[in-house]
Amino acid sequence: QVQLVESGGGLVQAGGSLRLACAASGGAASSAAMGWFRQAPGKERLIVAAVSRSGGFTYYADSVKGRFTISRDNAKNTVYLQMTSLKPEDTAVYYCAARSGVVLSIPGEYEYWGRGTQVTVSS
Numbered sequence: 001q002v003q004l005v006e007s008g009g010g011l012v013q014a015g016g017s018l019r020l021a022c023a024a025s026g027g028a029a030s031s032a033a034m035g036w037f038r039q040a041p042g043k044e045r046l047i048v049a050a051v052s053r054s055g056g057f058t059y060y061a062d063s064v065k066g067r068f069t070i071s072r073d074n075a076k077n078t079v080y081l082q083m084t085s086l087k088p089e090d091t092a093v094y095y096c097a098a099r100s101g102v103v104l105s106i107p108g109e110y111e112y113w114g115r116g117t118q119v120t121v122s123s
Contacts, residue, residue: 001026002112004096009117012086016121020081022096022114033103034072034079035059035110038092038119045095049081050103059103064090086121094119 008020022034035050049070050059058070069082079096094117097110104110 002032002098004098004112004114006094006096006114006117009094009119011120011122014086014088014121014123016086017082017084018086018119020083020094020096020117020119022079022081024077024079024096024098032098032100032112034070035097035099035103035105036070036079036081037095037097037107037110038090039095039116040092043092045107047105047107048094050105051079052103057103059105061105083119086119088121088123090119091121092119093117 003025005023012018031053033052036048037045038048039045048061051070051072055072067085072079096114098112099110
């Protein structure tokens with residue numbers, strides 16, 4: 001069983017930056033592929049970025065390429081999402097998720113989820 005706790009959300013002006021962190025504990029957290037997803041009100045949950053267990057492979061949604069960077073520190077069992085050039089359309093609850101196996105982009109393929117952290121970008 002893997003427990004995930006997100007932190008780092010908040011209110012920021014458009015063009016600003018935030019760094020989210022996801023602390024993992026329990027089970028084989030360091031051997032899991034990790035992903036960040038987001039869900040805006042009334043919309044489906046979609047992938048933002050994901051990273052393989054070694055950190056050697058990353059995936060980004062087209063909407064965040066060049067602005068967001070995912071990374072992980074397996075010694076600390078923590079995954080980060082550095083967000084820059086934030087836009088109002090990035091406003092959502094951001095969730096951290098983990099799965100055994102390779103990186104996938106489908107939320108239903110992830111076994112473990114955090115409770116989420118709110119990111120609000122004002123115009």
